[in-house]
Amino acid sequence: MKNLKKLILLTIFTCSAAQLFAQKASWIWYPGDLDIYMSNVMQNRRTERGSFFPVFWKMDSHYVLVDFHKEFNLAQSEEVKLFVEGTYNVKIDGQAIAGFPKSIQIPAGKHKLSLKVYNQANVPAIFVQGKTVVSDETWLTTFEDKEWIDASGKTSDKSGTTFVSAGSWNLTDPTKLPSQFKLPVVAQSAIKTEKVNNGAISDFGKETFGFIKVHGLKGKGRLSIYYGESKEEALSTDKCETLDYLDIDRSQKKDSIMPLSKAFRYVNYQSEGSVSADSVSMLYEYAPVTERGSFKSSDSELNKIYDVAKYTFHLNTREFFIDGIKRDRWVWSGDAYQSYLMNYYSFFDAPTVKRTLLAQRGKDPVTAHINTIMDYSFYWFLGIYDYYKFTGDQKFVQDIYPRMQSLMTYIDGRKNKNGLLEWMPGDWIFIDWADKLSKDGEVSFEQLLYARSLETMALCAKLANDTEGVAKYDKQAKELKNKIFELYWNQNKHALVHSRVDDKQTDNVTRYANMFGIFFDYFTPEQKLSVKKNVLLNDQIAKITTPYMRFYELEALCAMGEQSYVLKEMKNYWGGMLKLGATSFWEEYNPDKKGTEHLAMYGRPFGKSLCHAWGASPIYLLGKYYLGIQPTTPGYETYTIEPNLGGLEWMEGKIPTANGDISVYCSKKEIKVSSPTGVGKLKIKSKTKPVIKGAEVKEVSKGSYEITIEKGKDYNVKYSG
Structure with a gap:
């Protein structure tokens, strides 16, 4: 029986490489199931001081x-x-094959190959490899086979079964089970070690992530390992956020690898009893993504900011896009949404975006907002349409559209008598970490995200050929937008107020709804200017201290042409962290804090994450608003390049697309462009008409010019900036 179970769990056999790879096959499963399973595995690795720390929300299963x-x-x-x-079991044309075959022979002609798989512990998955018969995302799958058989033995002519395209991560090794998926590791050594008490503290030089390996461990007693993103944290044996204990009894030296990966720069290891250890090293764990996007300029500090931002982002790119590597390591939707945008301007790793979106959404029925946060449900919708805009992958939108519908139905069912959303039991309205930020009543920021999500639903309904949905969601979006300006716009304050309580506007004006209204293009030109002056550039309005919302504030200013101002802000804010010794960017940074105050958060001396994905936003800002590249139709079929030096002498970089990288160099007198994809529009502001060989320069208004960029050609433009 034991051997039979092993056979059932995995059928593996010897075959030649030529047989295996005649055509590329991949492991496949019900779409979203491995994403959900692996996100559960990853998120439940979280510990705080050795205690298991599970997520706050419902976890679905495969x-x-x-x-x-x-x-x-x-x-x-x-x-x-x-x-x-x-x-x-295996069937050919509905006829079952006895046993658990390792291989089958399919005769010539048209045939239907079926496999039905049961697995309670792990995700049911198959890998099928023939010369032309291979498993991939073109296979159909269902979790509910609604067939029936009558008394005569006849199978039903009509089926209510819904079949969907299979899921896949392009796992192409049949000998490695999907449930055993792991990120790769590489050995690294500390750069410095010094004696401390009954052990030592090792410095790995910068923020990093992986498994600590203890060398030459022997004796009887305990080895305690204290991790720190700062030296202060690693030395604080009673307050550091993460730690490991090893109880041992061995007479011979032996190496030990910790079972869970951790974030750290410093590792403090202390011995009790007769325990001794020679040293520690690490197995650095990383996502094998390709660094495609790049940026370099005349400003060395800005270049350092970009490089550290990319390193920060890579550390937080794992099986999924996570928030931070030290504390949560959870798939938070608001954090992930920003990661998608950074990803499109750096790695352009579409599979990780899809995995994260599927994992966040989980299964029906919907019983709460994503991560229990109202705004995070809306970021999830926005992430799907952005994915389509950058990749042109309509199939994914069509596949996930039913899950979009059920989540939106849940949200629509929570509107109040005014047709607006406000806090209800079970909701968390987050917005941002900010002191005294009211969440009471009908918050304008939530209504704004709701309207944008309804617009996204209308767009995705069109892609999914749901004509009724297009009309329904479009009507809802327009009605809500009109209501937002009717109920929240305050002519005297020249802005949207923060909220309404008891059907009345509050006096409070915050930056959140106003800056989103700018890059959502919800304001009139006059309103945009008044918001810029009275909110974004007004020091009387409460300042933002998290990179999370600083991202959107600076994007709004860039969208208003304030690149020179934003460049100074980036250098002050992200440069401020670098001046304090940051090797990755933080969850929160308040320049008014001093010393170890920068390490504290959540009422804990080392609670702050010093490597947080939302700290990496300069990647996106520099790519979209300085190099100036963004798609205007899905998948970069058409796009614009509108360089803005913002006070720099020169800059250059690459922006990835599904079909290659778009390259731009810009100085005050010259612009060079090459692109492998689509048709672009190079937009230039120049005191005189730009000069270029082999292309037409079109004047669109006084001082503004356009040049059509065709793929596969190099362009060199002389202009007077």
Whole structure:
């Protein structure tokens, strides 16, 4: 029986490389299931001082019984190898094959191959490899086979079963089970170690992430390991956020690797009893993404900011986009939304975006907002349309659209008598970490995100061929936008007020709804100017101290052409962290704080994350608003390049797309562009008409010019900036 169970769990056998890779096959599963399973595994690795720290929200699970099938038309008979994670049966044209076959022979002609897989512990998955019969995302799958058989043995002519395209991460090794997926590691050593008490503290030189390896460990007693993003944290044995204990009894030296990866720069290891250790090193764990985007300029400090931002972002790019590597390591939707945007201007790693969106959404029925946060549900919607805009992947939108509908139905059901959203039991209205930020009543920021999400629903309904949905969501979005300006715009304050309580405007004006209204393009030109003057550039309005919302504030200013101002702000804010010795960017930075105050948060002396994904936003700002590259139709079929030096002498960089990298160099007198994709519009402001060989310069208004950029050509433009 034990051998049979092993056989059922995984069918593996020896076959030649030529047989295995005649055509590329991949492990497949019910869409979203491995994403949900692996996000559960990752998020439940969180510990605080050795205690398990689970998430706050409902965790879904995979479907335990899944049917896979595909029809093939074979020119000749074909041997097909089968690899399965779970208990399974195999059918050809509805006829079951006895046992748990390792391979099958499919005769020439048109045939339907089906596998049904059960697995309670892990995600039911299959890997099918023949010469032309291979498993990939074109297979259809369902978790609910609604077939029935009558008394005569006849199978029903009509089925209520809903089949969807299979999910895949492009896992192409049949010998490695999907449930065993792990990120790669590479060995690294500390740059400095010094004796401390009954052990030592090792400095790895910068913020990093991985598994600590203890070398030459022996004796009887305990080895305590204290991790720190700062030296102060690692030395604080009673207050550091993460730690490990090793109880040992061994006479011979042996190396030990900690079971869970941790974030740290410093590692303080202390011995009790007769325990001794020679040293510690680490196995650096990383996501194998390709660094495609780049930026360099005449400002060395800005270059350092960009490089540290990219390193920060890479550390927080794991199986999914997470918030920070030390504390949570959770898939927070608001954090992930910013990561998607940074990703499009750095790695352009579409699979991680899809994995994160699927993991966040989970399964029906919807019982709460994503992460229990109202604004985070809305960021999830926005992330889907941005994904389509940058990649042009309509199929993913179509596949996830039903999950969009059910989440929006849940949200629509929580409106109050005014047709607006406000706090209800079970909700968390986050917005930002800010002192005295009211969440009472009908907050304008939430209504703004709601309107944008409804617009996204209308756009995605069109992509999913849901004509009724297009009309429904478009109507809702327009009605809500009109209501926002009717109820929240204050002519005397020249801005949207923060909230309404008891059907009346409050006096409070905050930056949040106003800055989003600018880059959502909800304001008239006159309103934009008044908001810029009376809110964004007004020191009387409460300042933002998190990189999270600083990102959006600076984006709004860039959208208003304030790149020179934003450049100074980036240098002051992110440069301020660098001056304090940051090797990655933080969860929060308040220049008014001093010394170890910068390490504290949540009422804990080392509670702050010193490596937080939302701290990496200069990647996006520099790519979109300085190099000036953004798609105007999905997948960069058309796009604009509108360089803005913002006070720099020169800059250069690359922005990735699905079809290659767009390159830009810009100085005050010259612009060079090359692109492998689509049709672009180079927009230039110049005192005189730009000069270029082999292309037409079109004047669109006084001092503004356009040049059409065709793929595969190099352009060199002389202008007077």
